[in-house]
Amino acid sequence: MYNGDEKLVIAVDLGTTNSGISFAHLQPGAAPRVRSVTRWPGQEDAAGDSKIPTLVRYKEGKPIAFGADAVDDPDVEGGPVSYLASWFKLHLHPSTMRSSSNIAVPPLPPKITLKQVYADFLSFIFKHAVEFFTTSAHDGERIWSRLNNTVVIILATPNGWDSYQQGFLHDAIVVAGVLPQGFEPDRLQFVTEAEASVHYALEHTRGGEWLTAGAHFAVLDAGGSTVDTTVYRCVSTTPKVVLEEVTGSECVQAGSVFVNRDAERLLKLKLANSKFNDSAFISAMLDVFERKTKRRFDGSDEASVIAFGRMQDNDPSCDISRGRLTMTSDEVKLAFQNSLADIMDSCARIIERSPKVCDTVLLVGGYSDSAYLRATLREKFAIRGIQFITADDSTKKAAAEGATSWYTKQLVQARAVRAHFGISLNEFFRDSKRSLKLESERPEAKYIAADGKPKIGPILSIVAKKHEVISVESRKTFKYAHHFASKPDIEEMRNCSMTIFAFDADTPPDWVYVRHSETKSLSPGVRRVCEIVCDLSTMYDGFKSEVNPKGQEYWTIEYEFEVSFGTNSLQAEVQWKVNNVYKKSPLQAIPGSFV
Numbered sequence: 001m002y003n004g005d006e007k008l009v010i011a012v013d014l015g016t017t018n019s020g021i022s023f024a025h026l027q028p029g030a031a032p033r034v035r036s037v038t039r040w041p042g043q044e045d046a047a048g049d050s051k052i053p054t055l056v057r058y059k060e061g062k063p064i065a066f067g068a069d070a071v072d073d074p075d076v077e078g079g080p081v082s083y084l085a086s087w088f089k090l091h092l093h094p095s096t097m098r099s100s101s102n103i104a105v106p107p108l109p110p111k112i113t114l115k116q117v118y119a120d121f122l123s124f125i126f127k128h129a130v131e132f133f134t135t136s137a138h139d140g141e142r143i144w145s146r147l148n149n150t151v152v153i154i155l156a157t158p159n160g161w162d163s164y165q166q167g168f169l170h171d172a173i174v175v176a177g178v179l180p181q182g183f184e185p186d187r188l189q190f191v192t193e194a195e196a197s198v199h200y201a202l203e204h205t206r207g208g209e210w211l212t213a214g215a216h217f218a219v220l221d222a223g224g225s226t227v228d229t230t231v232y233r234c235v236s237t238t239p240k241v242v243l244e245e246v247t248g249s250e251c252v253q254a255g256s257v258f259v260n261r262d263a264e265r266l267l268k269l270k271l272a273n274s275k276f277n278d279s280a281f282i283s284a285m286l287d288v289f290e291r292k293t294k295r296r297f298d299g300s301d302e303a304s305v306i307a308f309g310r311m312q313d314n315d316p317s318c319d320i321s322r323g324r325l326t327m328t329s330d331e332v333k334l335a336f337q338n339s340l341a342d343i344m345d346s347c348a349r350i351i352e353r354s355p356k357v358c359d360t361v362l363l364v365g366g367y368s369d370s371a372y373l374r375a376t377l378r379e380k381f382a383i384r385g386i387q388f389i390t391a392d393d394s395t396k397k398a399a400a401e402g403a404t405s406w407y408t409k410q411l412v413q414a415r416a417v418r419a420h421f422g423i424s425l426n427e428f429f430r431d432s433k434r435s436l437k438l439e440s441e442r443p444e445a446k447y448i449a450a451d452g453k454p455k456i457g458p459i460l461s462i463v464a465k466k467h468e469v470i471s472v473e474s475r476k477t478f479k480y481a482h483h484f485a486s487k488p489d490i491e492e493m494r495n496c497s498m499t500i501f502a503f504d505a506d507t508p509p510d511w512v513y514v515r516h517s518e519t520k521s522l523s524p525g526v527r528r529v530c531e532i533v534c535d536l537s538t539m540y541d542g543f544k545s546e547v548n549p550k551g552q553e554y555w556t557i558e559y560e561f562e563v564s565f566g567t568n569s570l571q572a573e574v575q576w577k578v579n580n581v582y583k584k585s586p587l588q589a590i591p592g593s594f595v
Contacts, residue, residue: 002026002408008147010129011154011403013193014121016089016224016257018051018366020397021129022404025143034404036397037125037132042068050397051366054224056085056121058109066124083109085117087257090225092118092168096504097160097226097253103261115168119175126178153178154189154407156196156399159228159418160251162502163530163570166190190569191406193365193399194228194249197221199409200402201362201391202241210360210387213237216246217360220347220377221399222367225255227343231354235413244414247353248467251418254342256294256367263289263335270331274318276309284308285325293332298371301329336372343373344380351384353467363390364398414471417565420503421464421529423478424512426457442515450483451556452548458512460501460526464565478561487543487555493536498561500529500570532561532572534585539576 007026013019021037036050043049056063057070059082064074075082090105091114108114130148134140155169170188173179179187198219202211211217213236221228230249235242267285271277285308293304309323319326351358361381367373368390377388391398429435429446438456439446446456463476478498501512503525514521522528536559544556559576562584575584 001029002032003028006147007150007152008133008143009152009154009404009407010126011156011196011400011407012122012125013156013196013397013400013403014089014118014125015054015366015397015399016087016255017054018224018397019054019121019125020050020052020400021125022050022397022400023129023133024404024408025137025147026408032405032408034401035137036401037129039132039136040067040128050400052125054086054089054121056088056117056124058083058085058112061109061111063120063124066121083112085109085112087225088114088117090257092161092165093158093225093253094160094162094164097251103253103258115172115175118169118172122172122178123176126176150187152187152189152407154191154403156191156193156403158223158226158251159192159194159230159249160226166569167530189407191403192228192230192249193223193226194219194221194230195412196399196402196406197228197364198230198232198243198362198402199405199411200398201364201389202411203405204398205362205389205391211237211241214356215360216354216356216358217362218347218351218354218358219362219364220343220368222343222363222365222370222373223255223399224257224366225253227252227254227346227365227367229347229350231350231358232412233356240409241411243412245412245416245469246355247350247469248416248418250346250350252342252346254339254346256339256370258339259294259335259367259370260286260290262338263294266331266335270327271318274315274320276313276315276318276320276325281308289335293327294335295369296371297329297332297336299329299333299375303328304332333372336370336376340373340376344376347377347381351381351386357384359384359386361386361388363388410472412472414469415567417464417466417468417470418504420462420466420508421565422460422462422501422503422508424458424499424501425461426455427459427461429454429456438510442511450485450548450552450554451546452550452552459510460503460508460512460523462508463563466504466506470565472564472567475562475564478563479558480560481556481558484555485552487545490537490540493540495533496536497531497533499531500563502527502529530570532563534574536574536576538585539583542576 006028009026010021010023012021022034024032024034026032038050040052052067055067055070057065060080070084085108087106108117130144134144157165173188174181201219211234213234215234216231218229218231228249228251231246232243233246235244264286267282268277285306288306288308293306297304304327306325307323308325311322313323314321374388446454449455505525509523511523514523539559542557545553546556547553559574562573562575564571573584575582
């Protein structure tokens with residue numbers, strides 16, 4: 001039963017190839033019921049399908065069609081040219097993910113920014129979700145009129161996304177008009193697609209047959225662009241299911257669009273000397289490959305037939321007869337080869353990191369419809385005795401429904417950090433091996449602070465280690481003591497900040513910046529996650545006057561940052577003491593790429 005205030009929750013899974021929206025009208029004392037939007041413009045023949053193609057067509061700088069309606073090119077000879085925005089989610093992936101895939105990301109339409117594409121698409125699907133709710137829910141118009149100013153939006157994002165992508169989506173939601181400028185922070189929430197999917201999967205599989213306290217299991221969410229894998233430990237099953245991540249999740253850019261990419265390369269090679277090596281023919285072939293071949297192919301020796309053309313379309317030299325292209329089993333396997341290799345490696349890595357045997361993997365996401373993907377996983381991990389359970393319905397977006405369930409159930413109570421997180425710190429110089437090592441590397445980094453004590457830095461001080469499991473309730477506390485030779489002006493205290501850095505590899509460097517870098521270039525592999533900013537002017541009276549060993553006066557102020565790394569979005573507070581009483585204030589986290 002739901003025990004909070006009456007609320008409308010809308011969850012969005014904006015995927016690379018398809019998107020979906022689910023919602024729930026939460027009422028005190030009633031069991032939450034999750035529903036999906038199953039009616040989209042241009043998809044009247046696919047009633048009940050909750051997926052809408054993630055497409056926007058532009059003409060003269062304005063959106064003219066969305067989803068299925070955007071597929072067909074409406075251009076007429078001599079008229080304005082239209083441009084299709086597709087796979088635009090790939091533009092938002094972190095640079096480390098983009099560089100690993102070598103995929104040619106379709107360019108955005110001329111003079112259209114990525115944020116505008118996101119805003120236009122989000123605006124469109126949100127308006128139709130509201131229309132669906134108001135016309136299909138009992139008393140929907142009145143409910144929407146009563147609750148629209150407090151509606152909560154949940155966005156499902158890949159495991160590999162962090163605060164930069166969340167900040168981008170925050171702005172896009174405002175530009176789209178989904179939420180107003182300056183909305184209350186709790187009205188927009190983020191959940192990883194994998195965590196949303198585990199909520200969906202446990203509702204759509206017979207978890208009671210295998211889920212027991214202490215069991216370790218994985219969820220593999222195979223989507224359009226990314227394949228996310230997370231391993232969980234079941235802490236308890238009664239009175240409610242409670243889960244914990246046991247190691248950092250995996251996220252590889254090996255989704256179904258990469259099978260399409262390699263299939264296109266294969267077709268162009270196969271048809272190199274044929275009249276059918278034409279963009280229109282290849283596009284028609286890829287459409288059939290996407291809808292039928294990719295899903296049905298199971299790895300057997302049987303050939304696959306792609307019916308793309310007319311009876312008079314023939315070319316025996318490349319296996320085309322009566323508008324039908326025949327592909328051998330080995331040819332189709334080549335289209336899957338790179339994607340499956342990355343998925344197998346990613347799945348093996350996380351299973352090997354699990355502290356206990358992981359004997360069940362739940363498969364969700366549109367790509368998990370592939371019979372060949374499922375067969376390859378079962379063959380690869382058969383020796384480990386792992387069972388693979390398909391928990392998805394091909395007409396649904398698991399992450400969208402799961403994100404709505406996540407809001408009320410919150411099954412996951414501890415999460416594993418995917419990278420090392422740290423802050424820039426000037427350490428006290430001590431007569432230790434570490435301090436002497438740092439001094440030998442950069443003697444110029446050692447200095448005497450205002451309090452008269454030797455320090456060295458800036459050092460990358462790791463505060464959350466890669467794969468460390470952190471409870472959603474716990475927080476990391478950073479104690480700061482700033483020393484000034486003279487008392488700062490109060491205005492200088494209004495915009496104080498602390499940068500959170502991340503390092504994705506296994507062994508982080510000691511130094512934040514490259515040596516002798518005038519522009520403060522970060523050490524290789526170090527990246528800015530966000531800047532935590534706050535107004536410290538309210539604690540100005542907390543400055544203390546002290547005297548260093550040389551008899552010089554200096555000023556000190558002490559405060560603490562509290563940062564939560566166990567939540568899906570980074571949260572922070574600053575606290576300080578006044579007359580032995582702690583005071584707290586929330587902080588704003590500005591994504592690193594926006595600073």
